[in-house]
Amino acid sequence: xxxxxxxxxxxxxxxxxxRLLEALLFASADPLDEETLAGRLGAGTDVAGLLDExxxxxxxxxxxxxxxxxGWSFRTAMDLAPLLxxxxxxxxxxxxxxxxxxxxxxxxxxxxxxxxESIRGVATSKGTLDILMxxxxxRPGRRRETPGRPLTWVTTDHFLDHFGLETLRDLPxxxxxxxxxxxxxxxxxxxxxxxxxxxxxxxGEADDED
Numbered sequence: 001x002x003x004x005x006x007x008x009x010x011x012x013x014x015x016x017x018x019r020l021l022e023a024l025l026f027a028s029a030d031p032l033d034e035e036t037l038a039g040r041l042g043a044g045t046d047v048a049g050l051l052d053e054x055x056x057x058x059x060x061x062x063x064x065x066x067x068x069x070x071g072w073s074f075r076t077a078m079d080l081a082p083l084l085x086x087x088x089x090x091x092x093x094x095x096x097x098x099x100x101x102x103x104x105x106x107x108x109x110x111x112x113x114x115x116x117e118s119i120r121g122v123a124t125s126k127g128t129l130d131i132l133m134x135x136x137x138x139r140p141g142r143r144r145e146t147p148g149r150p151l152t153w154v155t156t157d158h159f160l161d162h163f164g165l166e167t168l169r170d171l172p173x174x175x176x177x178x179x180x181x182x183x184x185x186x187x188x189x190x191x192x193x194x195x196x197x198x199x200x201x202x203x204g205e206a207d208d209e210d
Contacts, residue, residue: 014050017041021050031071031161067166069157078164097128102137106159106171110141110152129153137162 024040025032038047051072055065058074066075076084094102101124104116117124132138137159141152155168165171 017045018050018054021047022054025054025065025072025074028073031068031073031157033070033072037072068161068164069167071157071161073161075164094131095128097122097124098131101128102132102155105132105138105153106155106168109154109168112144112150112152114150116153135162 021037021041024037034047034051037051038045041047041050051065051067058065062077062080063074064077065072097120100120101116104119105111108115108119113124113129129138136156138153139156141154143149143151160166160168
């Protein structure tokens with residue numbers, strides 16, 4: 001009898017923590033990592049297990065629990081997103097230079113500015129990196145242990161969250177990006193330098209659209 005009571009209490013305690021976890025994730029404007037959640041749920045809590053249980057519970061619903069980078073958050077189910085999307089006029093799209101720079105950082109990180117310029121075949125203006133930082137998609141990484149100790153650039157968890165990626169392994173291929181409208185029909189610089197042949201600036205010219 002004592003064993004049954006103990007088990008019942010354990011079930012109630014787990015349900016209480018599951019409800020608290022659900023409330024924390026709903027109330028947060030930003031994804032929460034497991035360390036933060038553990039601090040709110042108490043020492044010894046099986047945070048990973050609770051997250052898996054909550055994710056399974058919401059899997060068939062209109063809102064899903066998803067992991068983006070190190071954080072967890074509720075997001076509209078992918079199959080419903082097109083039905084909820086509103087068409088809005090975008091006052092200013094990202095420049096080709098910014099799109100190419102973001103793609104290079106995403107696929108080659110950690111990467112220095114000099115390496116970005118080497119891949120693109122053109123000088124990268126500071127404004128391009130500033131725009132991507134303002135969007136919260138990139139951040140400075142560690143400095144290279146090479147002469148001059150150049151700064152590297154990496155993507156952020158917000159980048160993963162914005163593009164609906166769980167990890168960098170989920171990055172789409174070039175054709176997927178183009179089909180989604182994130183890239184135009186011209187060649188994309190993900191590792192092959194191009195010059196005037198692709199319609200971009202000639203080698204040595206700096207971006208001037210930023």
